Amino acid sequence: MEQAISDHFSPLETIGFLSEKEWKTRVSSTISTRMKHARFPVKKRVDDFNFPFQPTIDPTVIRDLMTLRFIQQSENVVFLGPPGVGKTHLAIGLGVAAIEAGFPVLFINASVLIERLKDAYRQDQLDRYLKKLVKPKLLIIDEIGYLPFDSAAAYCFFQLISRRYERVSTIFTSNKSFGDWGEIFQDHVIAAAILDRMLHHCTTLNIRGESYRMKDRKKHDVLSIQQI
Numbered sequence: 001m002e003q004a005i006s007d008h009f010s011p012l013e014t015i016g017f018l019s020e021k022e023w024k025t026r027v028s029s030t031i032s033t034r035m036k037h038a039r040f041p042v043k044k045r046v047d048d049f050n051f052p053f054q055p056t057i058d059p060t061v062i063r064d065l066m067t068l069r070f071i072q073q074s075e076n077v078v079f080l081g082p083p084g085v086g087k088t089h090l091a092i093g094l095g096v097a098a099i100e101a102g103f104p105v106l107f108i109n110a111s112v113l114i115e116r117l118k119d120a121y122r123q124d125q126l127d128r129y130l131k132k133l134v135k136p137k138l139l140i141i142d143e144i145g146y147l148p149f150d151s152a153a154a155y156c157f158f159q160l161i162s163r164r165y166e167r168v169s170t171i172f173t174s175n176k177s178f179g180d181w182g183e184i185f186q187d188h189v190i191a192a193a194i195l196d197r198m199l200h201h202c203t204t205l206n207i208r209g210e211s212y213r214m215k216d217r218k219k220h221d222v223l224s225i226q227q228i
């Protein structure tokens with residue numbers, strides 16, 4: 001109001017000015033609440049990703065994903081590759097873009113997810129927990145394959161994938177190629193059923209490159225050797 005008075009705003013300009021401020025505050029507080037609810041371990045942006053460093057990633061595919069059409073069409077995304085190639089970075093980057101576009105997002109590590117699913121199953125609460133997990137328009141399940149799933153875990157995971165299938169989007173990251181998923185689930189039949197649903201409407205990025213973490217380490221090692 002002080003600014004409106006000092007800048008001699010007309011009544012209409014004053015109302016416009018105040019409503020715009022109110023609108024911007026509401027949008028940014030919704031985004032920051034959703035960002036908290038998403039539980040990203042760190043905040044990453046696709047814009048900060050160094051594409052020339054990772055030539056097996058086609059930037060046009062990422063640009064297409066950044067339109068977030070895959071979320072509108074309830075499709076999935078899978079990032080495969082060895083440690084340090086940017087799977088989690090890109091998954092979070094897409095998640096942050098999704099929140100900024102107004103979609104609710106949840107990030108969860110696969111091992112944590114499995115423990116929670118199994119706890120819910122044991123307490124006869126699986127259905128309730130699955131209902132919660134179907135709500136986010138985008139669920140990011142990070143690091144599938146670092147730890148094997150036992151048969152209860154595979155059953156719960158299958159239930160989750162079936163419920164989200166063709167309704168909402170999921171991003172998966174894994175260090176294991178699909179051929180090794182039977183090993184992760186310790187059951188080839190259930191692994192095939194999970195993959196069948198996951199991959200039906202899906203963009204898969206197979207990243208075959210060097211670890212970004214090693215790049216910095218190598219530079220650091222060279223520097224320390226030079227200092228010696």
Ligand SMILES: Nc1ncnc2c1ncn2[C@@H]1O[C@H](COP(=O)(O)OP(=O)(O)O)[C@@H](O)[C@H]1O
Pocket residue numbers: 044048049050051053054081082083084085086087088089090173212213
């Ligand atoms: N091409 C890249 N450009 C910029 N930063 C990268 C790139 N690849 C990886 N990083 C960074 O390196 C670290 C490891 O990447 P991360 O996404 O966790 O790898 P992954 O999940 O594949 O193991 C993170 O801090 C990430 O931001």
Ligand SMILES: [Mg+2]
Pocket residue numbers: 087088089142143173
């Ligand atoms: Mg990772």
